[in-house]
Structures are given as structure tokens and as C-alpha cells.
Amino acid sequence: MIPEDLxxxxxxxxxxxxxxxxxxxxxxxxxxxxxxxxxxxLLELGLVxxxxxxxxxxxxxxxxxxxxxxxxxxxxxxxxxxxxEEVPTALDELAQAYDAAPRRIERTGVVETVQDRDTIRHRxxxxxxxxxxEMLTAQPGGNRPADHLVWAMEQDVPFLRAGGVMRTLYQPVxxxxxxxxxxxxTVAPYGARIRVLDEDFQRMLIFDRSVAVIPASADMGxxxxxxxxxxxxxxxxxxxxxxxxxxRVQWGSAHAAPDAGAVAARIGLLLxxxxxxxxxxGRLGLSERTVAGHIAxxxxxxxxxxxxxxxxxxxxxxxxxx
Numbered sequence: 001m002i003p004e005d006l007x008x009x010x011x012x013x014x015x016x017x018x019x020x021x022x023x024x025x026x027x028x029x030x031x032x033x034x035x036x037x038x039x040x041x042l043l044e045l046g047l048v049x050x051x052x053x054x055x056x057x058x059x060x061x062x063x064x065x066x067x068x069x070x071x072x073x074x075x076x077x078x079x080x081x082x083x084x085e086e087v088p089t090a091l092d093e094l095a096q097a098y099d100a101a102p103r104r105i106e107r108t109g110v111v112e113t114v115q116d117r118d119t120i121r122h123r124x125x126x127x128x129x130x131x132x133x134e135m136l137t138a139q140p141g142g143n144r145p146a147d148h149l150v151w152a153m154e155q156d157v158p159f160l161r162a163g164g165v166m167r168t169l170y171q172p173v174x175x176x177x178x179x180x181x182x183x184x185x186t187v188a189p190y191g192a193r194i195r196v197l198d199e200d201f202q203r204m205l206i207f208d209r210s211v212a213v214i215p216a217s218a219d220m221g222x223x224x225x226x227x228x229x230x231x232x233x234x235x236x237x238x239x240x241x242x243x244x245x246x247x248r249v250q251w252g253s254a255h256a257a258p259d260a261g262a263v264a265a266r267i268g269l270l271l272x273x274x275x276x277x278x279x280x281x282g283r284l285g286l287s288e289r290t291v292a293g294h295i296a297x298x299x300x301x302x303x304x305x306x307x308x309x310x311x312x313x314x315x316x317x318x319x320x321x322x
Contacts, residue, residue: 008045011038016047016059025058110228113216120223127207128155131164136206136239138169140283149183160190168194169201169239169246172266184251195246198266200283202238209236264294271295271311 015038019026031039039057042048048057088095114120128135135156160166166187174180174196184194205213212235216222226232270280281291295307304310 008047012041015039016042019048019057019059025056028055028057110226110231112225112227113222114225115222117221123223123225124205124213125155127205127211127213128159131159131207133208134165134206135159136167136204136209136236138201138204138239138242139174140171140201140203149179153183153186156187156192157190160187160192166192167239167243168192169242170194170196172196172198175249181251184249188251194249194251195243196249197242197246199242199245201242202235204235204239206232206236206239209233264298267291267294268298271298271307274311277307 015035039048043050043057047060047062049060050057114123156166170180174184184192188194203215207213209232210227210229212226212232214224214226214235216224226235267280270283275283277291277295278288281288295310298304299307299310302310302313304313
């Protein structure tokens, strides 16, 4: 296919073919005013040339054009390759300044503790940009904020298109979250693999098996960035263990999302285990309003007047199943 950026769009091709079919030349008097832009492009490319006096135009062999165009493209490619080789040197001063810049991070040995959410997000963005081969992420819950997922798509799709490997673990609640489903459907065609695991597991991000990120506080307000090879290797093994037990999901299909009863049943089990509404929301990655709605339906179903009574009834039901 001839590249259109050479000027050979459909109109130019049609004009050239018309000249050839007319015997290889055309009188200037036979041309219409609207032919002028197309003729100008073909004259500039050298596929058509004007005869002395400007009364005739004749077609030039495309093979001659191909030879010239190919030579120009090869010369352009060589120039771009030279420029690519010069980029690291041109940016060396900036790279050194970037590496030397303070990170607002408390460093202890091979662990860096980031104390605020904005810095955490910024540092993770840096790690994503620097990752070349693999990202492993374990996100308990699964219904991450929609704006975070949009940002993640902008980061993850280019990484995957460049040949990167990405695997992500969620809990089953992710299957009913619209933003998470949209994210999964978007990145899956590029090779991202996303599974769900109906268990508690450690929240972690692992980049190129050399840097791991885990929460450093219960409220997720700080994070630890770990570079110790032995520790990172242990975390990779934990991820692989959970990954093997996780369930594959056909994101975007009718089989991807469980019915609401499955989520309610999960809430009921946690309620029976003595967790509060807020704790359940945190465990499943749901909003407290969503959890409250499920609990209200469970109270109606079991005719429980109080949350304590519902937990007692749910505990009795789970004990009876053993």
C-alpha cells in the first residue's frame, strides 16, 4: 500500500490512472479548475511532468518515482536512527538532575516509606513509566475509583502494546463494578490478565520483580517501596500462590458478573464473622452505602430487627452448614 502521507490519496491516484488510460498525457485545456490541487501534488511528487510550453502533461513511470521515494525514506530512516542514538546524550543532564532530585521519601536501608497519597501516586507513576517487562498487582476489593482506573488505562495500554506483561488480582466484587469491568475489557485485548480470588490477600504492586509496593498503614495513607531482592522474591512467590488459586474471568461476557446474591452472601459471611459494616466495606472494597443496602435486604430476608441480631442469625446459618 502506498503511504498517503506521500500525497497519493484517492483523488491523486484516480487522476494519475485517468491520464494513463488516456494514453499517458493530457492537454492543459482539458483540465477542470478542481483538478489543479491534485495536479500540483503529482507534479511535486514527479509522477506527472509538464511538457515545454505548459500545454501538455504526461505521466511518469511509477518505478522511477518508487526509486526516488525509497531513497528519500531510507535517508530519512538513517537520519532518525542517528537522532535516536543522540537522545540519551542530549538528555543526560536532565536524567542526572531527575535521579538526584529529593523524593520526599523516608529511606531505611532498602525500604522507602512514602507518607502522603499524592507522593505515593506520583512515585507509582514513575515506576510504571520505568517498568520494561512485567507488572504484578494484587488489589483486594476491586472497585477502585473510576478516575484511578482511567489513569491506569492511560499508563497500562502503552506498556502492554510495547510487549509488557501485566497480571492483576481482584476479589469477586470487581465483577459487578462498572468501572473495573470497563478497565478490564479495555486492557484485556492487549494481553492483560485479570483474575478474581475469593479470599483475603496482601495488597501489593511488583515492578519488574525488582521493586514492590505495599501499604505501610491501615488507612492506606502511606506506602512502603521495597527494593531488597530477597523480600521482593518472597512477595512474588505470594502473588504466584494466590494467582494459581484465582479464578479466570471472561471480562465483558455474561459469565463475568455473578448475581447480586453472591455479593450479599459474601457480606453475610463477613457479618457472621463479627465484622462491622465499615470493616466489611473496607474488606470488599465497596462503599458503605452499597454494603448498607445489602445488609438492609438481608435484615428483611431474615426478619432481623438489629444488626447484632442479623449477625447472630447469619452466624447460626453458617454454623449449620458445617
